Amino acid sequence: MSKKLLFVIIILLVIAGIVLVIIGNRSNQKNKSNxxxxxxxLFFSPTCPHCIxxxxxxxxxxxxxxxxxxxxxxxIAVNLELLKEKAGECGLNESDLAIPxxxxxxxxxxxxxxxxxxxxxxxxxxx
Numbered sequence: 859m860s861k862k863l864l865f866v867i868i869i870l871l872v873i874a875g876i877v878l879v880i881i882g883n884r885s886n887q888k889n890k891s892n893x894x895x896x897x898x899x900l901f902f903s904p905t906c907p908h909c910i911x912x913x914x915x916x917x918x919x920x921x922x923x924x925x926x927x928x929x930x931x932x933x934i935a936v937n938l939e940l941l942k943e944k945a946g947e948c949g950l951n952e953s954d955l956a957i958p959x960x961x962x963x964x965x966x967x968x969x970x971x972x973x974x975x976x977x978x979x980x981x982x983x984x985x
Contacts (some may be wrong), residue, residue, distance in 0.1 A: 898927035900977070901941045901959040905933075908974040909958045915978050925984050933959055945970060 902909035916922065930937040942952055944961040948970035960971040960980060972975050 896927070896934070897964055899930055899940075899944060899961045899963070900927055901930045901932050901937065901944075901957055901961070901975065906957050912958045912977050912981075913949050916981060919985055920960040920983060921981055932959075944968075956974050 895916065897952050900912070921927070930940060932938045932941055941955065941957075941959055941961075944963070945952070945955055945959070947963070947968050948961070950970060954972075956972050958972070958974055960970070960977045962969045962980070971980055
């Protein structure tokens with residue numbers, strides 16, 4: 859094999875390796891955004907009156923500017939599945955679930971809250 863051909867093969871392998879690393883990083887970023895491992899996640903439905911109360915409180919208090927949290931609409935199937943997964947981390951059964959639902963995975967011991975009153979109290983304590 860000539861030195862030129864060997865050099866070209868090595869360069870192509872390096873480029874292929876870089877491409878694989880970039881693709882892998884993008885895949886990990888997508889997975890993290892679809893399945894938050896930690897942090898605060900608020901599950902809601904746009905038609906839920908209790909969810910609307912929570913949203914009004916958060917908007918009036920500009921909570922999104924002060925607290926890092928995610929909103930997840932449970933009318934989207936993947937978000938509903940994530941709600942079930944996060945509820946399981948708190949030891950809750952599917953039959954116990956309701957919205958609004960808050961998952962707080964920001965500490966070592968994740969916690970879950972259900973209902974507008976408890977969720978608003980939670981956010982009041984963070985503001």
